Amino acid sequence: MKKALLLWIIVFNMGILAAQKLSINGKILNFEKKPIENATVYLLKQKDSSIINYTASNKEGKFSLKTDELNIPTILKIDFDKLSSFSKNFEAIDQSISLGEIELEKNAVFSIEEVKIKVSPIKIKKDTIEFNASSLKVRPDSKIEELLKQIPGVEISNDKKITVNGKEVDQIMINGKPFFNKDGKIALQNLPADIIKNIQFTTTKTKEEELSGKTPKSKNTTINFTIDDKKNKGLISRLTLGYGSDKRYEGNAFLSYFKNDTRISVVASSNNINSEGYSSDQVFDSMRNNGGTQTKQGLQKSSTIGLNYNDKFGKDFDLDNFGLLQSKNNLETQSKVSRTTLLPDFTLKTNSESKGKSETEQYNFNFSTRIKLDSLTDIYFSPSFSKSKNFSFNNSTSTTLKDNILLNESDSYSNSNSENNSFSPNIYISKRFKKEGRTANIGINTSISEVKNNDLSKSKTIFYQSNNPNDNRDQLAKNKSQNNDYGFTAGYTEPISDSVSLTANLRYQSKLSSDFKEVNDFDVNTGKYSKYNSVLSNSLNQKINQISPELTLSVNKKKFNIWFSLSLDISDMKTSSIFNQQQYDLQKSFFLPNYNAVFQYAFSETKRLTLTNYSGFTTPSASQLIPYLNLSDPLVSYQGNPDLKSTWTNKSSIFFSNFNLIKNLTYYVNVDFGYINNDITNFSYYDASGKQFITYANVSGNKTVALGGNIAKTYKWEKSKFTINPTFNMTYDYKRGFINDEKFTSNSYSINPGINLTYEIPDKFTIKPSYSIGYNSSSYTNYSIDQVQTTNQSLKVEVTNYILKSNLVFGNDFVYSTSSNFAPGLKRDYYFWNTSLGYSFFDKQLIAKVKIYDVLNQNQSVKRTITNSYFEDREDLILKRYIMFSLTMKLNKFAGKKAE
Numbered sequence: 001m002k003k004a005l006l007l008w009i010i011v012f013n014m015g016i017l018a019a020q021k022l023s024i025n026g027k028i029l030n031f032e033k034k035p036i037e038n039a040t041v042y043l044l045k046q047k048d049s050s051i052i053n054y055t056a057s058n059k060e061g062k063f064s065l066k067t068d069e070l071n072i073p074t075i076l077k078i079d080f081d082k083l084s085s086f087s088k089n090f091e092a093i094d095q096s097i098s099l100g101e102i103e104l105e106k107n108a109v110f111s112i113e114e115v116k117i118k119v120s121p122i123k124i125k126k127d128t129i130e131f132n133a134s135s136l137k138v139r140p141d142s143k144i145e146e147l148l149k150q151i152p153g154v155e156i157s158n159d160k161k162i163t164v165n166g167k168e169v170d171q172i173m174i175n176g177k178p179f180f181n182k183d184g185k186i187a188l189q190n191l192p193a194d195i196i197k198n199i200q201f202t203t204t205k206t207k208e209e210e211l212s213g214k215t216p217k218s219k220n221t222t223i224n225f226t227i228d229d230k231k232n233k234g235l236i237s238r239l240t241l242g243y244g245s246d247k248r249y250e251g252n253a254f255l256s257y258f259k260n261d262t263r264i265s266v267v268a269s270s271n272n273i274n275s276e277g278y279s280s281d282q283v284f285d286s287m288r289n290n291g292g293t294q295t296k297q298g299l300q301k302s303s304t305i306g307l308n309y310n311d312k313f314g315k316d317f318d319l320d321n322f323g324l325l326q327s328k329n330n331l332e333t334q335s336k337v338s339r340t341t342l343l344p345d346f347t348l349k350t351n352s353e354s355k356g357k358s359e360t361e362q363y364n365f366n367f368s369t370r371i372k373l374d375s376l377t378d379i380y381f382s383p384s385f386s387k388s389k390n391f392s393f394n395n396s397t398s399t400t401l402k403d404n405i406l407l408n409e410s411d412s413y414s415n416s417n418s419e420n421n422s423f424s425p426n427i428y429i430s431k432r433f434k435k436e437g438r439t440a441n442i443g444i445n446t447s448i449s450e451v452k453n454n455d456l457s458k459s460k461t462i463f464y465q466s467n468n469p470n471d472n473r474d475q476l477a478k479n480k481s482q483n484n485d486y487g488f489t490a491g492y493t494e495p496i497s498d499s500v501s502l503t504a505n506l507r508y509q510s511k512l513s514s515d516f517k518e519v520n521d522f523d524v525n526t527g528k529y530s531k532y533n534s535v536l537s538n539s540l541n542q543k544i545n546q547i548s549p550e551l552t553l554s555v556n557k558k559k560f561n562i563w564f565s566l567s568l569d570i571s572d573m574k575t576s577s578i579f580n581q582q583q584y585d586l587q588k589s590f591f592l593p594n595y596n597a598v599f600q601y602a603f604s605e606t607k608r609l610t611l612t613n614y615s616g617f618t619t620p621s622a623s624q625l626i627p628y629l630n631l632s633d634p635l636v637s638y639q640g641n642p643d644l645k646s647t648w649t650n651k652s653s654i655f656f657s658n659f660n661l662i663k664n665l666t667y668y669v670n671v672d673f674g675y676i677n678n679d680i681t682n683f684s685y686y687d688a689s690g691k692q693f694i695t696y697a698n699v700s701g702n703k704t705v706a707l708g709g710n711i712a713k714t715y716k717w718e719k720s721k722f723t724i725n726p727t728f729n730m731t732y733d734y735k736r737g738f739i740n741d742e743k744f745t746s747n748s749y750s751i752n753p754g755i756n757l758t759y760e761i762p763d764k765f766t767i768k769p770s771y772s773i774g775y776n777s778s779s780y781t782n783y784s785i786d787q788v789q790t791t792n793q794s795l796k797v798e799v800t801n802y803i804l805k806s807n808l809v810f811g812n813d814f815v816y817s818t819s820s821n822f823a824p825g826l827k828r829d830y831y832f833w834n835t836s837l838g839y840s841f842f843d844k845q846l847i848a849k850v851k852i853y854d855v856l857n858q859n860q861s862v863k864r865t866i867t868n869s870y871f872e873d874r875e876d877l878i879l880k881r882y883i884m885f886s887l888t889m890k891l892n893k894f895a896g897k898k899a900e
Helices: 002-017 144-149 185-190 207-212
Strands: 022-029 040-045 051-056 062-067 074-079 086-090 097-103 122-125 128-132 154-156 162-164 167-174 196-203 221-227 233-244 249-259 262-271 299-313 317-342 347-374 377-381 384-402 405-424 427-432 439-463 471-495 500-523 528-532 538-556 560-579 582-602 607-618 636-639 647-660 665-677 679-686 692-699 702-716 721-739 742-761 765-781 787-803 808-819 829-841 846-853 861-866 870-876 882-894
Touching: 022 040, 040 062, 040 122, 051 062, 086 097, 144 154, 144 185, 144 196, 162 221, 167 185, 185 249, 207 377, 207 427, 207 439, 233 846, 249 882, 692 721, 765 861, 787 861, 808 861
Parallel strands: 022 097, 167 221, 636 692, 679 721
Antiparallel strands: 022 062, 040 051, 040 074, 074 086, 122 128, 128 196, 154 162, 162 167, 196 221, 233 249, 233 882, 249 262, 262 299, 299 317, 317 347, 317 870, 347 377, 347 384, 377 427, 384 405, 405 439, 427 439, 439 471, 471 500, 500 528, 500 538, 538 560, 560 582, 582 607, 607 647, 647 665, 665 702, 679 692, 702 721, 721 742, 742 765, 765 787, 787 808, 808 829, 829 846, 846 882, 861 870
């Protein structure tokens, strides 16, 4: 543990100390001798035109391009729209260089025969960095994911998380619109690289920021791929069918047609190998994506079919997204749990086992469109609808012991039929004015939902060490829940200066909810569930009205941005309920202030610091406030507390990221701190039979501290690349609470260092080893146990070999995992190995594969959970070894020609 932590610290400090030594400085002017802002300055290798570093000029036209000593020929280029380019060659760079004033002339006019088109490989436009795809060298049959790997500052981790200059990517768009969904996985793995013209990186914007032109506040990045106009017409298709041992199967199909602004995509899949939806890994297909190095609980069969449509009708009507998705899932589960509940004078040991199945069918519809009423007014309309049906059943047994003395045991069976419908018609209107920065907006956010379910339960609970009567149940419960949430927002922004603005917002929200539950016991005389159970039957009607005025001050400078918002939540809660034939009415009013402050400072295009602080209140729920006794669980009873106070939370964070383009080094450090007053916690006690009674209480002083860091350093040679990526995360939690009528405190520590390595020879060989260790420890006061600890270690290796000009691909994933301090009977370590061999033929339009999942047949899911009142060891049923043969066919045509 200490060695792993020391390694991470050494590498981290090496990264911070790795500094850029030299610089190329200058001042850029136009032909009128005026400074040029945001001119793109970049340094290229003469040999292959690959980018070494880039920057942009400031308001004074000045720039400073960082570089190390270079003993190779290079070219410095400066570009700006509608002006001639500047270039200068260097045979070597061994000292800082000052170029003085550089004047860009008007573009000269030539005859058509003399014109020679040259495309800049990179452009910087305010907060957008754009790369020209033709300047990136990839295989002719590559997907657009390979383009990203060639761009400086882009990192794709082993779990497919993408970061750009240390900022996480949360949206991937094609021509400014989602390609089926915003995560972009289908686009990355299916769209060919040779149809892409440009790749743009921008800060992720909300719909309000996008329509109003406000500076985005997000820490994340959006990637937009622009299709070449000459190739923006084509068809992409892919079909995979596979069958294997133990009747395992998979099949998926993808079809996409696009022409200019029109794009129609269809996706379909079906499998029983725990894969949800469509995925297409080059080596393992669905195997790696559904958990080649991770375990998914249960055995799942799933099928999905969906349609996605994007289009543009004239200049004023833009169809962002039209989506239909239907899915079915059948899940079989089985678990074994050993839980130790910590009490002041003793511990309770509960052992339980359960088996169950569930079948779910779901339909989703979403639609979003943007309408331009005029050049300054936009309407964004985005309704959505979902419907789901579910049937499930479960058998479970449990026993509870105190000092090896049996207190109670329970045996139960339950099944449930449910139906859920929800509808959300949302509309947003944005109005810009002639004065730059002045905007107004209104929005209507509505959600209407209804849930119906019938629950049948049969249970027998025996109490051995008390006078409590045994609890035997055979009941049918009919439940109906309705929730209507109506929201209205209005906002106005007034610029105070060119960089300072003031925004006033007003939010109104009305929440109406009703819950009805009717329970009937089985009547042996009639053979029906006809005996009304007044103790468990109940109803609840609730109405909450809330109005929230908010004032936000924004300061947007070239180097820094500041946002400070202050709001007041004024709400009124009214509830009317009946429990055990008693009427409970409750009315509460709340006046709760909140504030949020954000400070962002850009040391350079790639070095940023973000400070945030939030303070706000949350109100207790109706179930926590109403003082009725809930006896629906034979072993746990709940009762509300009308005297609960609102919870106050204060959160602060520091985030620093830097990307050294010359060193190919990215790192970030993140620190979070949270403090809570009047936190709502369980106030419980146990009787002699092991039955638990819970109400709620407020406690103050709970706090959390989290520290995280990540470094990615890449070394490149002519035909190979090596990346080292150490990570570190640490969390400290301090909790106060009540157990068995007594106060307790817990101190929990979690330390998780790790390291990921990648070595790649393109088209030949890739190896990705990684190691992680997790150490968890909790210490307690006023408990029968002082401390609980556990250590988890995992070693993973992914190896991919490309043979015979990449026509033969051999892949292997290997995992070794071990853990300490598990309960007796649970295996603490295991080996997990997947392997795949695929062969491409007919110009790579057909791919035949054989894959083996869990070669050693040792896969398992065992984990330990530590909380402030118990620790638990759990083992779940998961997918085991199978062999599968599959055949994939793909056919792509663009601009009337087959793709090479």
